Amino acid sequence: MEPTKFGVQFRNFPREYDGKILDHMIEVATKCEDLGFDSIWMIDHLEMCPPISYESQPIPECWSTLSALASATHKITIGSLVSCSLFRNPSYLSAICNTLSKISHDRLIVGIGSGWFDQEFHAYGIHYPSPGERVAATRNTLEILRKRIARPSYPIWIGGSGEGATLKLVAKAADGCSLFGDPDTVKRKLKILESYCALIGRGFAEMTKSKHSNVVIGTTTSEVSSKLSKIIPDKSIWNNFFLNNIVGTPTQCLEQAEKYVASGANYLTLTFPDLFEMNCLDIFSNEVIEQIH
Numbered sequence: 001m002e003p004t005k006f007g008v009q010f011r012n013f014p015r016e017y018d019g020k021i022l023d024h025m026i027e028v029a030t031k032c033e034d035l036g037f038d039s040i041w042m043i044d045h046l047e048m049c050p051p052i053s054y055e056s057q058p059i060p061e062c063w064s065t066l067s068a069l070a071s072a073t074h075k076i077t078i079g080s081l082v083s084c085s086l087f088r089n090p091s092y093l094s095a096i097c098n099t100l101s102k103i104s105h106d107r108l109i110v111g112i113g114s115g116w117f118d119q120e121f122h123a124y125g126i127h128y129p130s131p132g133e134r135v136a137a138t139r140n141t142l143e144i145l146r147k148r149i150a151r152p153s154y155p156i157w158i159g160g161s162g163e164g165a166t167l168k169l170v171a172k173a174a175d176g177c178s179l180f181g182d183p184d185t186v187k188r189k190l191k192i193l194e195s196y197c198a199l200i201g202r203g204f205a206e207m208t209k210s211k212h213s214n215v216v217i218g219t220t221t222s223e224v225s226s227k228l229s230k231i232i233p234d235k236s237i238w239n240n241f242f243l244n245n246i247v248g249t250p251t252q253c254l255e256q257a258e259k260y261v262a263s264g265a266n267y268l269t270l271t272f273p274d275l276f277e278m279n280c281l282d283i284f285s286n287e288v289i290e291q292i293h
Helices: 021-035 062-072 090-103 118-123 131-148 165-173 183-200 221-231 235-244 250-262 279-292
Strands: 005-010 039-042 077-080 108-113 156-159 176-179 208-217 246-248 267-271
Touching: 005 021, 021 039, 021 062, 021 279, 039 062, 062 077, 062 090, 090 108, 090 131, 108 131, 108 176, 131 156, 131 165, 156 165, 156 208, 165 176, 165 183, 176 183, 183 208, 183 250, 208 221, 208 250, 208 279, 221 235, 221 246, 246 250, 250 267, 250 279
Parallel strands: 005 039, 005 267, 039 077, 077 108, 108 156, 156 176, 176 208, 208 246, 208 267
Antiparallel strands: none
16 A cells, blocks of 8 residues: 655735746745645635635745745755646646646646636636536546646646546546545545446555645644634534544644544545744644655
8 A cells, every 4th residue: 555645725815925926936945845745735726815815815826936945945846735727728738738748757646626716717817607617628638638638748637526527537537536534524525436436447556645634833823723713713614624624733733644544535635823933734634644654
């Protein structure tokens, strides 16, 4: 059995870093590489505001940022988690991906998804279609990426947990999936995905099964509470946040990460609200990842 892999997603972009955000992102990416994380990921949104983030923030564009991160690193995998299939013409996106695959020396994973935040579509004058049409756009993007893919090829993941169209599309044509939810939900979604793979004769074991999670980690419970209070002032919704994410002291975070691994996830992609302080990366790497490995 291969060891569980761990990636770090850039998702929060505090205003105090605006102006030099890319410099700080490169610093974080280099730190992740040095610590042995398997990958770094860029979120693809046009606006960062609640409920996507805990405050309104400026956000760098996904693919140009990944180009900079690819140039500044040497061995860590880079990826989009996930790129909205409706933001860019799929043929144009394929040219971006093929170029970035070369820039990164074949360290690219392309994650695509259907989009869900209607506010950003409207703000940029992009038509926001029905759920079925959005999934169809993702299917079309995946097909075009496959046709125009450079060699050697890069893996393509699909983000989303829809038990009908989305997971069927993962089974049919994707190399991996990115799921949300608590351990029981992830386990159930993967069972459904496995059944779809069996129906078409696809090898389920060869696929990447990723769980995406926020991580709030601290050396003491008071430190964890302090971090939580900054991103979720309303304590009444903390319990729901605990159910679907990795939160607590290193021992608690290890227990929660192990539950996701036991549910069938073989890749954990992580978002740290205090990522740019970087101490969270040291703690998680030393006291969670090393224990799982």
